[in-house]
Amino acid sequence: MWLLNTEDGSFHHVDRPREHRYAILSHVWQTSGEQTFQDLAALQIEAVKMRSRMSLKRRLPFLRPPSPQTVLSGASPKIRGCCALARRHGYRWVWIDSCCIDKTSSTELSEAINSMYEWYAAADLCFAFLEDVSDDHDPRLKDSKFRRSRWFTRGWTLQELIAPATVLFVSKEWRLLGTKASLADLVEEITGIGKDVLTHRTSLESVSVARRMSWAAKRQTTREEDKAYSLLGIFGVNMPTIYGEGRNAFIRLQEEILKQVPDQSIFAWGPILRDDTLLHRNMGPYTVSDDSRYWQSRNLFAWSPDAFVNSAGISSIAPETFEKRAGIPFVLSEYTISSYGMRSRMPLIPLRHSSEKTTYLALLACEDIEDRLVAMLLYPQSGTMGRYYVGHYVGRPQVPPYSYFRLVTLSKSYLERLRGAIEISDVCIPYRPAPMTKRTEPSSLCRWPTFQCPCVVIVPTWVIGDVTKAGFDVSVSGVDNTLEISEFTPPETVALAMTSRSGTVQIRMGRCQCRGRFLCMSVTGTKSSSATPASSYATIVADAPGYAPRCPEDHVATWPKAHKDYACGTRSIRVTFTPWMGREGVYSLTIEVLALEWDEDDSRADSRTL
Incomplete structure (x- = not known):
């Protein structure tokens, strides 16, 4: 384990971390990257050269003295801020994951990942640096930046929150926001981790595997494998790290846990x-x-x-x-x-x-x-x-x-x-x-067509063209043949009307009033001697006497292969829904007119499934 000197920026290697007093940093890595072990090593080499030139100046007074320089003066603001905060708390050594691991060595990287929980647990003090939180607000406010900090959404910060006995939350100005103990109830509300677990009054081992896994649900990592590797310490297991194995890492983790x-x-x-x-x-x-x-x-x-x-x-x-x-x-x-x-x-x-x-x-x-x-x-x-x-x-x-x-x-x-x-x-x-x-x-379990509201239904232009060739004028309620079905769209809403010289076919779409928020659709038809292709959309919408949606029969989600045939007198209408370009909650609607003549003996067409 490499520790960083908070005074001069030099590295010091230790084999038994618990025999040393050090502070440790928990933070979210910047997307642009962080200074690495090699970057700081290069600064250390440059500092050694600088000291050599200054020593030469003392022996040769006529040479111009170089400007004094330390490793920390060339370090990033985050590293300098962490070292300064550690010094103020009386610590000579600090550990920062971004620059204290030689990631060019697969052996050292694997050792660090398997030891990470122990290193955070052995630290005297952990600084949780919330770079997206200022110190000019109350963390307990309902919509505080503290509650919404990215730090609470990352995979690696889970063990960095639980393992240390003492955690200080610090703002982007490196000023204290509170401690894990003083904000335990708030942190429990944000993370779902019990206060007794956070404050070590309850051992981690006494918490079920399922509950510990739930703490990591929805947390994000840059690498897929890190979703597993970041949990090794949470479950007290060790295993080799193999970057490139993808989701197989999480399978291996569960094998080790079992x-x-x-x-x-x-x-x-x-x-x-x-x-x-x-x-x-x-x-x-x-x-x-x-x-x-x-x-x-x-x-x-x-x-x-x-x-x-x-x-x-x-x-x-x-x-x-x-x-x-x-x-x-x-x-x-x-x-x-x-x-x-x-x-x-x-x-x-x-x-x-x-x-x-x-x-x-x-x-x-x-x-x-x-x-x-x-x-x-x-x-x-x-x-x-x-x-x-x-x-x-x-x-x-x-x-x-x-x-x-x-x-x-x-x-x-x-x-x-x-x-x-x-x-x-x-x-x-x-x-x-x-x-x-x-x-x-x-x-895909979630992206498979669910046909729930809100959703968008698109009627392709070629569909309208085919229906027009069948002798209908088509009126679509949405802009650019696009229907936006919200959670509040009534199921009797006429989304599309097909008008011919002998009557009107209405396709109704909306949200079913059941708890499932399902998209429901039905087809009704009206024979009218006065109906003309010029009938207004408002007139068609108003013409819905006695209509009542059927639950669950009208749920598109219940239709085999997402299509259904309707009989309106002697006319047969087939409607089919398909995902639109793989986009979740967006569907295309196709309409096939399979029969074109009204039954003259019926004054009203019946909307029923063939």
């Missing part, structure tokens, strides 16, 4: 179903077993700490507590890795439903904040025995990803009712994506 920490909450990530009454009533045949969109979520291990964003309330429980809740002996889980996945023994509850296969609940030794036991939903892999994927669709309508769940929390009454059905079985579950699996982005 080897050393007997905590099944490591599997408790992803969407959680908190109503076990839905399990038997609303489980359809559609599963994630062969759904390529869920190639990450159906495995045991998460692809990123972000997957634990909803897991802060998951805690591990003792074996005796599990036995009392489940009514069965605790199974000492041993995990064996093979090319097929991870093998173990788990307590399973079978769930029979409309599918030919049986879904299972795998009970985990963990609970939520309401003391409800947590279970994984397991679905058998095709053509195999004892091999499963994680996850199932639950609910009506079955609208991925909003009805997809990995976990279920089970009430005491539910467990008591099904205790007799629990069986201990060998299971094999893929713990990581197969090497040859198509590498779609895990965030």
Whole structure:
């Protein structure tokens, strides 16, 4: 470990940090880069040369003396500010990650990453430098810059906040904003980390794996691998660093955690179903077993700490507590890795439903904040025995990803009712994506068309041209054939009208009034002897007698392949939604007119699905 002298800017190497008194800096690196170990080493060499010339001057008085120069005078403002603050607090030595690690040495870099938590814990004092916060405001204000500081969003600063006993938050002017102890309640509110953990009254080891992972959810790192490496100290594990491995680093981290920490909450990530009454009533045949969109979520291990964003309330429980809740002996889980996945023994509850296969609940030794036991939903892999994927669709309508769940929390009454059905079985579950699996982005779980409001619907010009050729004049309510559907757009709003000599077809779009904020769409038609292509849009909007949207039938998200056929008298209208150029929340609408004549016996066309 290299320490930086706060007085002259020289380096000093130490092998046992806890035997030395030093301060340490926690900061967000500038996007333009920071001064490195090599930069400061070059300044040190230049300073040595300067001292040599000054020594020569003393021997040869007729030479012009050079101007005095130290290493720190050539250092960046951040390094100078940190050294000055450390000196004011009585420290001769300081450690700064940007310039005290020789990153040209892979060995030294790996050692530093694996030792980082220990180095921060061994420091007498940690300065948390908030470069985007001034000292002229109250950090506790509701919309303070302190609350919004980038420092709270970075991956590496998580362990730099937790590990040191004393943290001083300093402003961009290097003046004190407060300490970790004095602002513990505010920092807990910002980060979700309990005050007792921040102030070391509660040991880090007593916090569940899932909760610790949730602290890192949504934190950002420049390198993908650092999402894993920045958590090594949080879980007390060590592993080689391999830059270039990408998300595989986080898989390796979970493997190491599972080897050393007997905590099944490591599997408790992803969407959680908190109503076990839905399990038997609303489980359809559609599963994630062969759904390529869920190639990450159906495995045991998460692809990123972000997957634990909803897991802060998951805690591990003792074996005796599990036995009392489940009514069965605790199974000492041993995990064996093979090319097929991870093998173990788990307590399973079978769930029979409309599918030919049986879904299972795998009970985990963990609970939520309401003391409800947590279970994984397991679905058998095709053509195999004892091999499963994680996850199932639950609910009506079955609208991925909003009805997809990995976990279920089970009430005491539910467990008591099904205790007799629990069986201990060998299971094999893929713990990581197969090497040859198509590498779609895990965030595609969110980018897959959700058809929720607000959204934008674009009607391409060629679609209007085709409908016009079919004998209609088309009127689109939006500007440039673009419909902006907000959360407040009523579902009966006429977004597009198709008028011919014999009547009008109206395509209505808006937000369904249910809690899901789903885009709903319906087609209505009116036969009118007076209707002409010149009918105004305002007249068409007003003509909606007795119209009532249908939930969930009108949800675009429930339509197979996002298309639907409507019968309006003898006319057949097919509407199809597709993602627009891969942009989230933006869709294109195509319209096909499959029949062109009105039924003269009907005074009003019926809007019904063919």
